Amino acid sequence: MPHSLRTFLEAIDNRMLHIHEPVDPLTQVGYLCSESQGPLMFHNMPGFDDWRLTDILIKDREGQAAAFGLDNANEVCPYLAEQMATKRGKSVMVDDAPVKEVKMLGKDVDLHALPIPQHSHGDGGRYLGSGITITKDPETGIRNEAIIRMMLTDDPQKATFWMAARHNYAHYMKYVEKDEPMPMAFAIGLHPVYEIMSNWSGKHEDFDELEYGAGILGEDIEMIKCDTIDLEVPAHAEVVIEGLVHPRDRAPEGPFGEFTTFGAGAEGPAPVFQITGITHRKDPIFRHMQATWFTDHQPLITLPMEATYYNRLKETHGNTNILDVFVPPWASQFMMIIQMEARWDGQVRDTLMSALSGPNLHVKVVIAVDEDVDIYNAEEVLWAIACRCDPQTMAHIVPNTRLHPLDISIPQVREDYTVMRVGGKLAIDATKPPTWRPEDRQKFSRVRPMGQGDDTVAKLVEQVRVKR
Ligand SMILES: [Mn+2]
Numbered sequence: 001m002p003h004s005l006r007t008f009l010e011a012i013d014n015r016m017l018h019i020h021e022p023v024d025p026l027t028q029v030g031y032l033c034s035e036s037q038g039p040l041m042f043h044n045m046p047g048f049d050d051w052r053l054t055d056i057l058i059k060d061r062e063g064q065a066a067a068f069g070l071d072n073a074n075e076v077c078p079y080l081a082e083q084m085a086t087k088r089g090k091s092v093m094v095d096d097a098p099v100k101e102v103k104m105l106g107k108d109v110d111l112h113a114l115p116i117p118q119h120s121h122g123d124g125g126r127y128l129g130s131g132i133t134i135t136k137d138p139e140t141g142i143r144n145e146a147i148i149r150m151m152l153t154d155d156p157q158k159a160t161f162w163m164a165a166r167h168n169y170a171h172y173m174k175y176v177e178k179d180e181p182m183p184m185a186f187a188i189g190l191h192p193v194y195e196i197m198s199n200w201s202g203k204h205e206d207f208d209e210l211e212y213g214a215g216i217l218g219e220d221i222e223m224i225k226c227d228t229i230d231l232e233v234p235a236h237a238e239v240v241i242e243g244l245v246h247p248r249d250r251a252p253e254g255p256f257g258e259f260t261t262f263g264a265g266a267e268g269p270a271p272v273f274q275i276t277g278i279t280h281r282k283d284p285i286f287r288h289m290q291a292t293w294f295t296d297h298q299p300l301i302t303l304p305m306e307a308t309y310y311n312r313l314k315e316t317h318g319n320t321n322i323l324d325v326f327v328p329p330w331a332s333q334f335m336m337i338i339q340m341e342a343r344w345d346g347q348v349r350d351t352l353m354s355a356l357s358g359p360n361l362h363v364k365v366v367i368a369v370d371e372d373v374d375i376y377n378a379e380e381v382l383w384a385i386a387c388r389c390d391p392q393t394m395a396h397i398v399p400n401t402r403l404h405p406l407d408i409s410i411p412q413v414r415e416d417y418t419v420m421r422v423g424g425k426l427a428i429d430a431t432k433p434p435t436w437r438p439e440d441r442q443k444f445s446r447v448r449p450m451g452q453g454d455d456t457v458a459k460l461v462e463q464v465r466v467k468r
Pocket of ligand 1: 209
C-alpha cells in the first residue's frame with residue numbers, strides 16, 4: 001500500500017490524542033495545537049461536519065523517527081543524511097485516485113468550506129499553512145514543491161500567498177516574463193516524509209521534491225492530472241486545491257504569525273491565487289500545521305536542513321567527524337547545534353564557518369559541542385558554553401552577512417524590499433581541545449559521580465530522578 005497520511009496515522013495511533021468535544025477550527029484549534037506535546041485528532045468541528053483535523057505529528061525526534069520507521073530517535077539526522085545522499089525516486093501517473101472522490105469545480109468552488117484555521121491573534125485571516133505547493137518550470141517541465149503560506153480572503157475563490165525567493169518563485173517569475181497565468185496546486189495531507197522533503201531547498205534538475213521523498217520511502221509516488229489546470233498532483237493526498245496565478249494580480253497578504261513567533265516580516269501586496277477546483281477524499285482529514293512556537297512548522301523545514309548540513313559539514317577539511325546536527329524547534333530555526341569530535345586545532349572554527357555560509361539563510365547562531373554533550377538538552381548546551389568556551393578566542397561575530405527574510409531582528413537592505421536582510425552571525429566553539437592534544441582534552445572531561453555505571457544502583461537512580 002502506498003505511504004499516505006492515513007497509513008502514518010494508523011501506525012502512530014497509540015500516541016494519538018482523539019478529541020471528540022466540539023472545537024472551532026477558526027478560533028480554538030491554534031492554542032490546542034500550540035500546547036500539544038504529541039499527535040492530535042479533532043473529530044467534532046461544528047460547521048465542518050464531514051471533516052477531521054490532525055496536527056503535531058513530527059514535532060519532536062520521536063515523531064520524526066516514526067515517520068522514517070526508526071526505533072532510535074537520535075538516529076534521525078544521520079539516517080536522513082544518508083538517505084538524501086543515496087536515494088532518488090520517481091513518479092508514475094495513474095487514472096483514478098482517492099483524492100478525486102469529491103469534487104468542487106468552477107462556480108462550486110468554496111475554499112471557506114474547508115476547516116482552515118486562523119493560527120494566531122493578529123493574523124490577516126484564516127491561513128493554509130500545510131499545503132504542499134506544486135508548480136512546474138515552463139521551460140524544463142520539472143515540478144517544484146515547497147510548503148508556503150496562503151491567506152483566505154472574503155472571496156471563496158481567491159487567496160493570496162507569500163513565496164520566499166526560491167524555486168516556486170523562479171517559476172512564477174518565468175510566467176510573469178511571458179505574461180501568462182501560472183498553474184499552481186496545493187496538496188494537503190500526505191505521509192510526513194513527503195511533507196518533510198517538500199521543504200528541502202537544494203538543487204534538482206531532473207527530479208522534484210515528491211520524487212525525492214518517494215525514494216526515501218522506497219516507492220514510486222502516484223500522481224494524477226488536475227481537473228482544471230495542466231499539472232499533476234499526488235493521488236493519495238487528502239485534499240487538492242487547483243488554480244491559476246495571473247501575472248499582474250496583487251492583493252494584500254499578512255500579517256501571519258510565522259515560525260519566528262512574530263507576525264511581522266513579509267506583509268505587503270502579494271500574488272493572487274484564483275481557485276478553479278478543489279478535490280478531496282470522502283471523510284477527509286485536514287492536515288493542519290500550526291505555525292506558532294515549537295510546533296510541526298519548525299522541524300518540517302529544519303529536518304532536511306539538518307541532514308543537508310550533516311553531509312556538508314562532514315566535508316570540512318575533507319572528513320570531519322560530525323556526530324549529529326540539531327536545529328532546535330524552540331529556537332525557531334535560527335540556531336544550529338553541531339555535535340562533533342575535532343582532531344585538529346582550527347577544525348571547529350572551519351566547521352562553524354561552513355555552517356554559517358551554507359545553503360539556508362536561517363543559520364544565525366551556531367554552536368559546536370562534543371560527543372559528551374546532549375544536544376537535545378538546552379541545559380547541557382548552555383553548560384558547555386559556560387564551561388568550555390573562552391569568549392575572547394572561541395566566540396565570533398561575522399558582520400555583513402545575509403540572513404533570513406523573516407528575521408526581523410536583522411535590518412532590511414531596502415525599506416521597500418522584504419526579502420533581503422544583512423547583519424551579523426554568531427559562532428560559538430564550546431568544545432574541548434582537539435584529540436591530537438589528549439592531555440589538554442582530558443582536563444575538560446566531565447567528572448562522573450560515584451556509583452555511575454554501577455548496575456545495582458541503576459534502579460534507584462530511576463526513582464530519584466522523578467521530580468517530587
Ligand atoms: Mn525545489
